Amino acid sequence: MKRLINLTPSKPTRWLLGILPFALIIFIYIVASDARLAENATDKLLPSFGQMGETLHSYVLEPSKRTGEYLFWVDTFSSLKRLLLGVVIAAIFGFTFGLLTGAIPTFYAPVSPLLTVVSLVPPMALLPILFIVFGLDELSKVALIVIGVAPCIARDIQRSALEIPQEQIIKAQTLGASSLHVLLRVYIPQLMPRLISSVRLTLGSGWLFLIAAEAIASTDGLGYRIFLVRRYLSMDVILPYVAWITLLAFIIDWLLLKISQKCFTWHHQGAH
């Protein structure tokens, strides 16, 4: 018998082992839900998959009686719009500041300490200020995501820019590069895949800020909905919504990875 650290499961075994925890959780849920519902048919805490399916069906496929909208899709659309807008703006700001501070020492000196301090401010603590300054509509929610995410991206890009070997920068200059050339042809192309991975990492906090902002002040959105129905203990809405948010997060992450692999093959094949 080999040592435990030297044992590697075969591919099918790995798959099975990977699925196992999911199956186990679902199984335990079904058993627990059945037990509670058997005792009290109106129990709301652990709805059956059937109940969740029915609720989801009405949210997804039937117009709301009050507004005539398909709530599920309206919520999804509003949340994705805010999230993507926030993350794209954050990526643009973060990339610009990270690039300039990482590549240009004269820019690093005044901006870098500020960036460090700004990235330490807890963004949620700024939310009241944002509501006061920008009002309660879209702008303040997008601004929260930007403020929460941009400094992380900026610092990550700055670090990546500083990691590019000095030899490359000198080599470019011996080939006749100006400062702009070095940015355009050496730094930016090499930092693009870093930006994508940085965005992938910060999307988690992006969702956090989105849901928090929607929970506090909004009239639609995935975060708004789950906090709204919380008052009625509607776990049959909350659980499918959480699963849907998770699926969306997974799909966005997967798409970004695929884009990065397609556009920057050199980066993913072990080159730095």
Add this chain to the structure above:
Amino acid sequence: MTVETRPLISAKNLWKKYGNNTVLERININVNAGEFITMVGTSGCGKSTFLKMLLGMEEPTTGELLLDGKPIPNEPDQSRGIVFQQYSVFPHLTVLENVILARELEQSPLLGKLFGGKKQKVIEEAKALLESVGLSHAIAKYPHELSGGMKQRLAIAQALIRQPRILLLDEPFGALDPGIRADMHQLILKLWREHNLTVFMVTHDLSEGFYLGTRLWVFDKLRRDPHAPEAYGANITYDLPVTRKPTQMPEELKLS
């Protein structure tokens, strides 16, 4: 042969200090165009510092370092090409893109990128150069797909396309296998002759220095203070003209 009236590179009473640490002292040399200088010495003896000064990354503390009689530019530019031991090529560009880059930077002052017919023209030039360094089979590959020797061939081709007068080599073959190194020696000698280059090469390998150079410099400290090892800097203790015939190696050097 005509005698050069003015040396290409000359150092006049050159000193380099970092704080109290004297690295180089009293360097006085003249180098004519077309020479192949190899620089050897123990680590920390200042040969790399001297190379960096030639490149423009470091400035002399006192004294002068002149190129064509004028102070050498204090930042790297296209008059002096460089090949480092590693990280010399751009990982995000293919072999061909790495080589045409210099021409793109030259002909497109704003974006540093060429398109269409202009690009085709520099591609033809780059292909010819890649042929001469033996990389024509790999033009579409990325650097991480190349072996160490091929990477250095690429780095040399990349450095040569803008026809620098001076080529600086910082231990370029130090990480290569001996067989590959021998091939690279033939390549660099061929290119040196074809492109009328003046080469400065730092190496750890004394026999490589004797084999390649027309002139070999040994960097060492002439004065030593055991209580203050940083007080005195290194100098060029041997300046040996090398011919392609076997050279008499000084006895002291054989021992080291």
